[in-house]
Amino acid sequence: MKMERRVALKSMAVAMGAMAGLPSWASGWNKSAVAKGRLLSADQSKNLTMIVETIIPKTDTPGAGELGVGDFVQKMVKDCYDAKAQASLASGVSNIDEQSIQRFGKSFTDASKEQRLQILSEIEKGSDAVQKGFFSMVKNLTIQGYMTSEYVMTNITHYEMIPARYHGCVPVKKG
């Protein structure tokens, strides 16, 4: 009985999933706000992707770069943040690249993993309020984009769209 219900729910969800494309009156809300063109140049975008990959790197699972979090960060700043934050994203990304060239003689995307981590962690712990503000915004958005990516929600945090239950008091799972 229980099984049948689950199968029924699943097929219902699949059937309805087919109509996920938004009709004009719903997507109309977003159309003009959707990123047309980008905030960053192609080079800056590559650098941003390398920044998010440095913040959350590939291990035995994909890193933020591979999961497209760089584009997510850029989209969020472009659509949801004010002009000041948008300017700080562009200048912050360029600044990181310049630092890399000055200190290591190569662009941020060509720098070693250790060199990239060194630059970012110095900014995070440093005293330059503007760069710190920029980096905090990028780090927070990187974490958000990573944690809400399809890969992480499906394979790591095991998001349940349809819990079909609420138990008010269960033991905390250890480990």
Added chain:
Amino acid sequence: MANFNIDSKKARTYDAIVIGSGISGGWSAKELTEKGLKTLVLERGRDVQHIKDYPTTNMMPWEFEHRERLTKEIADANPIAARCYNFKESSMHFFAKDNEHPYIQEKPFDWLRGYQVGGKSLLWARQTQRWSKYDFEGPARDQFAVEWPIGYDDLAPWYSHVEKFAGITGNKDGIDALPDGEFLPPHDLNCVEKYFKEQVSKQYKDRHIIIGRAAHITEPQQIHLDQGRAKCQHRVMCERGCPFGGYFSSNASTIPWAMKTGNMTLRPHSVVHSIIYDDKKQKASGVRVIDANTKQMIEFYADIIFLNAAALNSNLVLLNSVSSRFPNGLGNDSGLLGKYVAFHNYRATVSGEYEGFLDSTTDGKRPNSGYIPRFRNVYKQETDFLRGYAAGFGANRNTYNDRNGLGESLKAGLHETKYGNWSVGSHMMGETIPKESNYVALDKTEKDPFGMPKMRISVDYDDNDEKMIKDYMEQVSEMFTKAGFANVRTHDNHRNPGNDIHEMGGARMGKDPKTSLLNKWNQLHHCKNVFVTDGACMTSTSTQNPSLTYMALSARAVDYAVKQSKAKNL
């Protein structure tokens, strides 16, 4: 209109017209059509059909390009709507846009509107507590507004009637001040909520913590299956529209039910301009509609008219229905139409933490929360303010991830969920006192894009509300502290009136035609075939989320109207 021939007029004539398809209009339509009346339902917005027109309902979190956050463009263009907790990327298509539906704020008022078939029943918080006799007795006992012409006993059978059909989860708590209803099995209180319930009942003999009564199907009955609705799946994404029909909305329930009778005609894009008054017959003969697409005026005719346009818009329709007999608005001999508007005071919250039950957590999701029924001034006046407040109460086990560091250590931290203390929180739901100085009126010159006079809204808090906020903060802080909660903090969010989305009154019920617009059957004292059964009819507000009461009033008024119509008394 002279060009329309007799056939055309006949084609536009119905037994009844319902203005509005939201939570109360849906009920009016269901009851009228079930009783065999050919009924025209007019809705100012577009059609929203159950499931088919819920475009975001099955979208995964990562499919929202801004992860539910509003873009700056949308937030800036819609500051009023954007202040609503429910206005987000997945649900904003169910809200009226600020700039398309302008109104005049004499004082700050967040007027939140759902202009589509189903209205705000797609967006509501689904809390469905009955009023008690103490709530109805309030104005008479405490000498404000006017006496309610009905009491709890008048409405109780109709509460049962609507509860059985809508599907209400709840626990029979046996509390005098919050009557039990026809309940499906209750949701769980969690460990900390249960603990708080025990602590409060030890410390206070008249205070209770209960699970909210809510319009969710926890165990479908035949009547729910007959509607094509299924058990609530605890997705807690109700504002997207529910593909299971797990919660009650007009779209999932009353509107398709009415449609199935074969007696309903649903006309979206129909902005009601006014109700037509026939001087000879001394009653209403129909309504004038502005077609939202063509902007053309069309008339429809019926012997019974139910006005369910939502509280303030029902005021607007009546105010705009002027005739030689009613130069100040339909039924408005008293001059009180639009006045004595009130709302619910949601300004204060109390939060804290609890360090117990650290081996426990919750599992799954719950589309409901705990509830603290009103305990102030229930049986007698005992504070320096009138009336009282109910409160929401909930506890959650905090989880977090370590966000320190960069690189692999950060990634490892993000992959491990850690448990913090339990957080506890409460919000107040205070009764506000209707006053003549809190009113809505039509602007004499400015029009909205449909050519309707712009609404002027002048509604504010008063000293009674401020005292109530203070008392709520003190009392709930004390309850939290006595239960051993730590870091107890109070907060005043200073939200504007209207943000509660519980605006009521303006066409209040009462015994005396000199001091009220509607009689005990929600019937205009001076125009017997017009019934108003949405929030506009409310004489006072009490503390309960009001929708259940509108549903019961609608069903009761339809029953009366149809009986009177058959007896040729309308």
